[in-house]
Structure formats: structure tokens, C-alpha cells
Amino acid sequence: xxxxxxxxxxxxxxxxxxxxxxxxxxxxxxxxxxxxxxxxxxxxxxxxxxxxxxxxxxxxxxxxxxxxxxxxxxxxxxxxxxxxxxxxxxxxxxxxxxxxxxxxxxxxxxxxxxxxxxxxxxxxxxxxxxxxxxxxxxxxxxxxxxxxxxxxxxxxxxxxxxxxxxxxxxxxxxxxxxxxxxxxxxxxxxxxxxxxxxxxxxxxxxxxxxxxxxxxxxxxxxxxxxxxxxxxxxxxxxxxxxxxxxxxxxxxxxxxxxxxxxxxxxxxxxxxxxxxxxxxxxxxxxxxxxxxxxxxxxxxxxxxxxxxxxxxxxxxxxxxxxxxxxxxxxxxxxxxxxxxxxxxxxxxxxxxxxxxxxxxxxxxxxxxxxxxxxxxxxxxxxxxxxxxxxxxxxxxxxxxxxxxxxxxxxxxxxxxxxxxxxxxxxxxxxxxxxxxxxxxxxxxxxxxxxxxxxxxxxxxxxxxxxxxxxxxxxxxxxxxxxxxxxxxxxxxxxxxxxxxxxxxxxxxxxxxxxxxxxxxxxxxxxxxxxxxxxxx
Numbered sequence: 001x002x003x004x005x006x007x008x009x010x011x012x013x014x015x016x017x018x019x020x021x022x023x024x025x026x027x028x029x030x031x032x033x034x035x036x037x038x039x040x041x042x043x044x045x046x047x048x049x050x051x052x053x054x055x056x057x058x059x060x061x062x063x064x065x066x067x068x069x070x071x072x073x074x075x076x077x078x079x080x081x082x083x084x085x086x087x088x089x090x091x092x093x094x095x096x097x098x099x100x101x102x103x104x105x106x107x108x109x110x111x112x113x114x115x116x117x118x119x120x121x122x123x124x125x126x127x128x129x130x131x132x133x134x135x136x137x138x139x140x141x142x143x144x145x146x147x148x149x150x151x152x153x154x155x156x157x158x159x160x161x162x163x164x165x166x167x168x169x170x171x172x173x174x175x176x177x178x179x180x181x182x183x184x185x186x187x188x189x190x191x192x193x194x195x196x197x198x199x200x201x202x203x204x205x206x207x208x209x210x211x212x213x214x215x216x217x218x219x220x221x222x223x224x225x226x227x228x229x230x231x232x233x234x235x236x237x238x239x240x241x242x243x244x245x246x247x248x249x250x251x252x253x254x255x256x257x258x259x260x261x262x263x264x265x266x267x268x269x270x271x272x273x274x275x276x277x278x279x280x281x282x283x284x285x286x287x288x289x290x291x292x293x294x295x296x297x298x299x300x301x302x303x304x305x306x307x308x309x310x311x312x313x314x315x316x317x318x319x320x321x322x323x324x325x326x327x328x329x330x331x332x333x334x335x336x337x338x339x340x341x342x343x344x345x346x347x348x349x350x351x352x353x354x355x356x357x358x359x360x361x362x363x364x365x366x367x368x369x370x371x372x373x374x375x376x377x378x379x380x381x382x383x384x385x386x387x388x389x390x391x392x393x394x395x396x397x398x399x400x401x402x403x404x405x406x407x408x409x410x411x412x413x414x415x416x417x418x419x420x421x422x423x424x425x426x427x428x429x430x431x432x433x434x435x436x437x438x439x440x441x442x443x444x445x446x447x448x449x450x451x452x453x454x455x456x457x458x459x460x461x462x463x464x465x466x467x468x469x470x471x472x473x474x475x476x477x478x479x480x481x482x483x484x485x486x487x488x489x490x491x492x493x494x495x496x497x498x499x500x501x502x503x504x505x506x507x508x509x510x511x512x513x514x515x516x517x518x519x520x521x522x523x524x525x526x527x528x529x530x531x532x533x534x535x536x
């Protein structure tokens with residue numbers, strides 16, 4: 001199997017927001033909302049700032065060692081873990097919830113990006129060491145978002161009655177039955193059984209989702225030296241206690257966020273508004289909002305009921321129950337990790353750009369923000385269609401209707417299009433001459449002449465559209481090819497990476513798919529990558 005990687009600018013895909021494109025282009029209006037540019041100099045500046053902050057490295061290493069009990073680490077992982085005790089060692093981090101079986105492809109892409117960055121920076125900044133880290137957002141309670149995967153267009157959903165933080169949920173029979181359904185999808189391929197056994201060894205009945213995710217992600221990336229952190233522990237929450245107390249007593253993140261949002265809204269649609277208290281309260285089967293009224297704290301449950309809590313007692317005896325929401329999650333991450341760069345998707349970068357002043361008020365270093373790598377994986381059948389239609393990278397990202405029209409106009413009807421364009425130009429020239437004379441001799445007819453010109457151009461455009469529609473009715477095979485191609489590579493008009501799971505690609509290409517993606521991963525170049533697979 002041979003692979004070939006090409007690139008396209010993010011702005012040419014038309015799948016990324018204005019705020020993301022502006023960030024990549026170093027737009028002037030965004031500069032007040034982040035601290036370090038995503039450059040080597042920016043990384044160097046982030047290291048300088050990070051050195052001023054006292055990360056509790058001892059607690060970090062102790063907790064990681066507990067998490068990895070019973071798991072055999074590679075030598076690189078062992079070295080990375082112990083190196084975190086060294087003040088000249090920093091992490092490069094990405095974060096994601098524990099989607100079942102890793103969820104969409106971009107989960108894999110963002111992890112490989114931090115690995116590639118750490119490897120490159122280890123060579124460039126020889127006086128420092130960098131450790132790739134995956135921060136698991138195991139406290140997220142949105143099972144509707146995390147409890148399904150898509151494989152080759154089929155959606156597989158985990159139906160369970162469990163509630164609360166997804167990471168604390170248990171693997172049950174319904175989840176195990178999904179593994180068999182996955183095998184039904186991928187079993188015919190060379191490495192389908194290998195992937196199945198990997199899933200079965202990690203997802204066993206009664207194990208927590210966060211533990212199963214740790215084991216599965218570790219099995220995929222251990223050779224790359226990746227470390228995984230589950231922050232839902234008492235020790236880590238204790239490191240975050242000062243921020244938790246500040247939030248409960250001062251609502252500091254809300255106040256800072258409102259100021260930033262007001263400024264950011266001058267240019268962009270703001271994503272995360274936040275709450276007056278940006279903390280949840282974790283109980284056995286729930287993750288509920290905390291609200292304060294006249295210094296009385298209550299938990300607002302999803303069924304509409306309330307429960308009063310003694311905050312001081314909870315801080316002393318149950319600090320693990322306090323769970324940061326999206327506004328404070330990054331602050332929690334940067335408090336417990338010696339981190340200098342955060343790799344996230346477009347949505348993540350958009351809300352991180354709201355948080356600079358929140359970090360400043362909490363006196364926690366703000367990391368360099370890097371847009372995660374994006375890939376489009378083009379299988380052999382799709383590659384044949386692309387070659388047959390002679391599609392460019394830019395054309396590949398066109399919407400289905402636009403792509404069909406473009407191909408018919410450019411490839412099948414070039415003479416008609418050319419003739420209509422020529423006719424339009426000649427009519428415009430003739431009317432220009434007539435209008436000059438009309439303006440001089442019969443000025444009252446000038447507007448009527450203008451209207452006639454507009455009507456003539458409009459009728460030619462309508463004729464052009466009718467010709468294209470007629471040609472589309474003839475080109476059934478072409479339309480079906482385009483439909484098949486777009487649905488395969490852009491399912492439901494979305495990016496493939498936001499929908500498809502890694503399972504099918506692993507089943508076809510084996511563990512080597514991870515190496516292929518690693519080899520094709522960019523670091524700070526910030527381009528969308530297209531990998532095509534074809535037989536030798």
C-alpha cells in the first residue's frame with residue numbers, strides 16, 4: 001500500500017470559522033485575546049512564563065503512577081513519566097472527553113499532533129524536554145455526544161441507563177454488544193480481528209469508561225511515548241483548590257469572561273458564555289450546577305429539584321466533587337500540568353480565546369494555542385473516482401451541487417458556457433454604446449435602457465441554468481459518482497474527521513495507519529492534509 005500526502009489552506013476548505021482563520025493569519029484584532037503566537041519563538045516565550053509558576057510535579061508523577069498501575073509501560077513512557085519531576089521538562093497537551101472507542105477521527109489526529117510537536121521540539125530546544133500528554137475530560141456528563149461512533153456511515157449507539165460523569169460510568173453488556181457490531185462492520189478486512197481483540201481486552205464488563213479509555217488509547221499510542229492523565233482525583237482537585245474557592249466566593253471567571261466577550265463580540269460570534277459559578281458538583285450518578293443565593297449554595301438537579309450543600313464541609317471532605325465546566329477546565333489542566341502548548345480543534349480554540357483574562361486573574365500561565373491537524377483520508381475506490389474526474393484539492397471540498405455544476409460547466413459544456421459569456425459581453429458592449437447616445441439625446445429613456453440591458457443579461461443566465469439542468473439529467477453516471485464520493489469523504493456534508501471512527505481504517509491498514517498519520521502530521525505549518533491510499 002502506498003500513500004501520498006498533499007495539503008490545502010484551511011481557508012480554502014470553507015469548513016472553518018472566521019475566528020479560526022483569523023487566528024491562523026495572525027489577525028490584528030485577535031492579538032489582545034491570546035498571549036503567545038504559535039511559533040517557535042512563541043513556545044520559547046511560553047516556557048519562560050511557565051518557569052515562574054510552581055507546578056506540583058511530585059503530585060503529578062505520583063498520581064500518574066497510580067493511574068498506570070497494572071499497565072506495562074514502554075521505556076519511553078517510563079522515561080517521560082519520571083522526567084516530569086525535572087523543572088526543565090514541559091508537556092504538550094491535548095484534551096478530549098472519553099468518547100466510546102475514541103469517537104471521531106479527530107480524537108486520533110489531535111493526539112498524534114501533540115506527539116509530533118513534542119518530538120520536533122525535543123530536537124529544536126535541546127536544553128528542555130517535552131512530553132506529549134492527553135488530558136481526559138472524564139467528568140463530562142453528555143452521553144448523547146460521547147456514547148456513539150460512526151463506522152462507514154453506520155451510527156452505533158450505546159444505550160444505557162447510567163447517568164452522571166461518563167468517565168465514571170461502567171462498561172455494561174450493551175456496550176460490549178457494540179463491539180460485536182463493530183466486528184460485523186470491519187471483520188472482513190485484514191486487521192479487523194486485531195482491532196476487535198484490542199477493544200475486548202480494554203473494554204471489559206464492570207470497568208469504568210475512563211479506565212477502559214486509558215487502556216485503549218494507551219494501547220494505540222504507547223510506542224510514541226504518550227502519557228494520559230485522568231484528572232478526576234482528590235489529589236489533583238486539591239491542587240486546584242485555590243481556584244475553586246475563588247470561583248465559589250468571587251465568581252471571578254464570570255466577571256472576567258463578560259469583559260472579554262463584550263470585546264470579542266465586536267468581531268465574532270461568541271461561543272461559550274459561562275455561568276456565574278463555572279463549577280459542577282459531582283455525585284455518584286449526577287453532575288449538577290452549583291448556584292449561590294445570599295451566600296447559600298445549592299445544587300440544581302436536572303429534574304428541577306435543589307439540594308443545599310455546606311460548601312466548607314465539601315471543600316474539606318469531598319473536594320473531588322467539584323468539577324470545572326468548559327470555562328475552568330483548561331485552567332484546571334494548566335494548574336496541574338507543566339504545560340506550554342495546547343492543541344485543540346476550531347471550537348476549542350474559539351472558547352480558549354475568551355479565557356486569557358480568566359487565566360491572568362487566577363495567576364496561572366496561559367499556554368500557546370495550536371490548531372490541531374486535520375486530515376482527509378481518501379481510500380482506493382475514492383481515489384479512482386477523483387482521478388477519473390480529474391478533481392483538484394480545492395474542487396474536492398466544494399459542496400456536491402457546486403461540484404456537479406463546476407464539472408458540467410468546465411468539462412462537458414465549455415463551448416456553451418463560452419458562447420453565452422461572449423454573447424453577454426457583446427450585448428453589454430452594444431448597450432453601452434446605445435446608453436451613451438440615449439443619455440445625450442433622450443435622457444428620459446436612460447432608465448428604460450438600463451432595465452432592458454438587465455433583462456437581456458438575466459435571460460441569458462436563465463438559459464445557461466436550463467442548459468446545465470438539461471445536461472445534469474443526461475449525466476446520471478457522473479452525478480452518482482459525485483454523490484458516492486462526497487458521501488464517503490464528507491458524510492452528511494461534514495468533514496470526515498468529525499464523523500468517522502478509526503476502526504475501519506485500522507481494520508484495513510493495521511497499526512501502520514497510526515505511523516502513516518504521524519509521518520504526515522505537520523507541526524506549526526497549519527494546513528489541512530489529504531492522504532490518499534493506493535495499491536502498489
